Amino acid sequence: DDVTTASVGVDDTRRQLTMLADEIRGCKKCPELFATRTQTVFGVGPDRPDICFIGEAPGADEDRQGEPFVGKAGQLLNRIITAAGLKREEIYICNVLKCRPPNNRTPAVDECKNCRPYLDRQLELLQPKVILCLGNVPTKNLLNTATGITRMRGQVYKYNGVPVVCTYHPSYIMRLEGQGEAERKAKLECWEDMKLMLKQ
Ligand code: URA
Numbered sequence: 239d240d241v242t243t244a245s246v247g248v249d250d251t252r253r254q255l256t257m258l259a260d261e262i263r264g265c266k267k268c269p270e271l272f273a274t275r276t277q278t279v280f281g282v283g284p285d286r287p288d289i290c291f292i293g294e295a296p297g298a299d300e301d302r303q304g305e306p307f308v309g310k311a312g313q314l315l316n317r318i319i320t321a322a323g324l325k326r327e328e329i330y331i332c333n334v335l336k337c338r339p340p341n342n343r344t345p346a347v348d349e350c351k352n353c354r355p356y357l358d359r360q361l362e363l364l365q366p367k368v369i370l371c372l373g374n375v376p377t378k379n380l381l382n383t384a385t386g387i388t389r390m391r392g393q394v395y396k397y398n399g400v401p402v403v404c405t406y407h408p409s410y411i412m413r414l415e416g417q418g419e420a421e422r423k424a425k426l427e428c429w430e431d432m433k434l435m436l437k438q
Pocket of ligand 1 (some may be wrong): 294307
């Protein structure tokens, strides 16, 4: 109708992000995810952030609360953000998948494919100055590569002209807890990746 058409034409990032979130709320492209999700998890943060973090998919806490990284991994992410001298509220945080995969299984290739246009539109509206991919799923998805995070981290790539840095997923770092040297190395490399991101 007229009202809808008029609002689409307005250059209003917030309104378009809201419309995109509404569209995703009704998404039924992945029958299993549509059947099992409590709600979709779109993303949180400023409309025009300098920094955008991309994770994998909502977990149980995120599915319940409707916000990315609010569970255990989110608590570690918050510590990483603070250690880098940043504030969570100034970063836009979202995921490759907007729905929780059952039992937090790894997203299927088809699910990533189905959800990708949403992520592309989200990033187009947000226009971040730098993107940080957290772990294998966003790294492989956004950069269209089969190469894993261990080899992808520590360098700067481009997504539609936007610099992209990749680092370990906080859940991976959590799994290394108590493992001495492996844990120390992963945390140091994550720290280096954060510094690299901040230089962009
Ligand atoms: N892990 C993710 O990758 N994303 C979330 O939102 C929460 C945990």
